[in-house]
Amino acid sequence: MSVQADGPRIRLPRRLCLAGVELGAGAVVALGFTKLCMSIDVNPMQRVGQVSGLAGLQLRFIAVFVVLALLWWAFSRRLSRPLALRLACCSLAGLATGLYAGGVAVTLRGTALPPNGVLGDAGQLQLWVADIQNGRPISGVYPPLFPHLLTWWTEIFHPDRPGAALKVLGLVLIALTGPAAYLAWRMLLPPLWSLGIGVVSVFPIVHAAKPYVDIVLIMLIPVLAKFMAGLLGARAMSTRTLLLTGAGYGLGLSALFLWYSGWFVWSAPGALAALALLLFRLGKEGRTPLLRAAAMLGTTAAVFLAVSGSYLVRLLGMAGTPDTYMYFDTFVDPAYFAMWQGDQPGQFATAVWPLPGELGGVGVFALLLVAGLGVALWLGPTLPVVQVAGLCMLGAFGLRYWFASHMERDQLVQLYPRTSAELLYCAIVLCGMAGYLVSQKLTGRSPLALIGGRKGPVPALRTSGAVLCALAFFFSMAGSATVDRFMPRQDGSWGTLTWVAQTTEQPGGGCPRYAPEGKCTPLREAWARR
Template sequence: MLSTAPEQPPRTSPEHPPPPPTTAQPRRGWLFAAEAVVSVAAAALMVLLARRIEVNPLDRIGQISGLAGLQLRYALIVLVLLILVVITARVRWAAHAPTARRLTAAAAAGLFSGLVAGAILIALRGTSWGLFANYGDAGTLSDWAQALIDTGTMKDDYPPAWIHLTAWLSQLTDTAPDNLLKPLQIVGTALFGPVAYLAWRLLLSPMWALALGVLPAIVLIEPYKPYTTIMLVVMVPVLLALLRRLRRAGDTTWRGIVLPALGFGLALGVIFLIYSGWFVWSAPGVVVAALVLFPWRTGWAKGLTLIAITAAAFVAVSYRHLFGLLDASGSVKDRYFYWDTWTEPTYIAMWRTDLPGTTGPWPPPGEIGGVGLFTIFALIGLATAIAVARSRTIVITLTCVFAGAWLLRFHFGSQMYAADAVQLYPRSTAELLYCLLLLTGFAAYYGVRRFDTVTRARAALTSPSLGLGALVAVFLLLASAGSSIGDRYMPRADNSLGVLALASHLTRQTDGNCAAYAHTLGKGCFTKNDPRYHESLLELAELSPKRGELPHPRSEDG
């Protein structure tokens, strides 16, 4: 059930990588395409079903009912999938069991992000605005897209892909960029799971791609700007695949060097154009890992060719933004001192985005010298990964990337006082946390592979019962995580992520009307920068039945 990707253990040392495996089954392109279709379809189905849930999102009881309605639909779909897995596990249908498990894993990835996207759709029901209306980054991105339409140009130091996509869709549909933020946020959020799953299928079998590609990534899903963190989830497996190819360059044909190098360069270039921030944090670790894994004695010419072609293709795709970013690096200062910049800098156990958040004490009180048990377990996972697989490409690369981002975090953080600039230093939290979670997962992955040669252990690990139990647990975890994340974005009047959706309901729409449910709060709606907007938020917070939660209006005879 939990079959592993075909990376054979090194025969001698990291400097002498193994040849590509010859016993692995050939990839079946049509099955991979089927996984992609099923995953995206599952996400789309959850969003479509969410559209049929009719509740008032400015009523806390309506929010809870909406989330429960989503969970009911999710559970019924999961039940059908599990029945399919059980049926195909029977002897009569055993030949179809691998395909059923493969498609179920793909569907699970789509259902999770579709669940979150469905919650966002419910939170924004009745308003044409996306999260945070035309305030903050949402308003800035919309303004840039409109400027691109009007002038044909934009700033070279910001990743251009999202802006160009918004502008292109605006012209294609004759819709103002302001009114495209909502569908783009929902579609981008829905695609998070399928994209994460398919990216990790470059390296892992279906069940492991779900376990190691999607589960650690659920902490990164960010509906407000969905294109940012998903690029981290995609970039990591692409870099791992590139460095694995580099390590094996000496045993690879020239055709196996040139064509993949072009593909890696193009893929990394596109990722860079969508969101380039993660390249900054990853660069030191990737360089060190490449030096460690480079085939110095077995294929230096092929290794050098692989790097050169990959770099050339990357620059060819991204040169304008790349040089714009480098040119602005010494002059642009980020002075957005949001709440996480006030946090002691070693706390990386939770990524809460760079948006408002009610957290209580932050970091939360830790059990061991201020360090929480979650961090302790993650560090045990790091230690275990090194202990059981320190010579593996994946462990070497993730460890180097973590170390490089860790040092850069403190480099930028230490300069905040003198430079009076943040330079996005707290966003390294997302990458550091993701690396720790991946290393913990790969500790289990390589630990399981050590039992491959033990017949009884292999039989237990590949049994249908274990696979079914794992799927049930994963589906329940994804259901709980999806509901919790979705609830964080439900409209609230406190200093939390819920204020993003509340702003969308209280801001006058582009057609001049108020949102459909704004009247239930009795505050009307406001144009941008109207001081009454902030006064209304304070009044709503004071009248809340619980801090920040919107009331449930009762009928007169209730």
């Protein structure tokens, strides 16, 4: 075997070890900070208690960030600056979503139920836990991995209390979303940019009631981009490395697909277009690059079908299932995606929505996304991550407009408003990539280094510190604003979800600690309301 083929194999254990260290640091900070926030003792059903809770979150955030900053500074000066930066970025990723999870824990203080109690999807998941435990089949269309994980979590940590298990597991997933997003983007970008693009996008995307859904979207785009880059680099791999790499991608994509398949549906047109474009490009370069890429692609497809093929067949068989649920977002201008309200618009139900923008009805934030898209396509049109994000965005728009244009005729929705999350995420990705590409151009470095996985020099301490502080400032504000949307309130907003949890009888009997006047909806009545 050639020296070139051996190099990556020798470096792989070290890369995996460093990734494990980063993941460990982020997870410890995320879960530790969530646990720290559970000590905030306020009444979340009163506004004064909610404000005090938000302030308590911010005090803890500042204190922990200062400690992390001092540790990073000492580590950078005395040991390894590159490793210190990695640890600092992943720790801040964990701190950011630990703030989110800790805030949700404050909103649910005094109740053992998850957001929305036993209503909606939360109730359905709890019913599926009982079905799985008793050997009964669950929905053949819903992705099976999370219901089975919830069942296992219930049996180990909360026997006979699936609601309590869903509450705690949801907090854990929210907390770990930051490190997961950071590591997904670390496959493509240096630490600071992975932190900026990966974790900034968490707050407008991840919903506290269903965090297990949105984490797949956040990871899918960088994984697909890395896969496309791997196909481009297949020509330089040994046959063994090529097959193992393809199998690894097949397993990874299967795990995401079985966890939540919806984003694969909305991403499919764009992902297939990006793949076709890549294969066409390789075909122009010669037969050998195309055949080696095809071998890797075939291995990935074979492993994917072996692991998740049976579920894929069931999903395709139910593709025509009608969805007639029309709600607030189905009456909003379909070209608007910058922020959505789902079926719980709260005060926006009677307001002008979307808010009128300054330029032709388009607001400043949307204009920033438009500018970022243009710059990314200008400076990095050949980069897999730009192509995947751009084409997935285009494909999602196509599906969105197709279903919306037939909504009146067919009286069907087919979940098209869910594309808002993917459109916003891809737009944020392209905006972030625009900033990265501009920085590369200003420093005279080629953005094509992304294809080979090479990383640029470590920024100076002052530069790194300034960026980390700025991102921490954003995370503190975004975390507080996001948590505030879920503070219990009975106004038809997202706060209604935690209000339901705080006013529903506990599984073991009795009302939640902060239920108004000690009164709550009997559990049997709540189940019947489903």
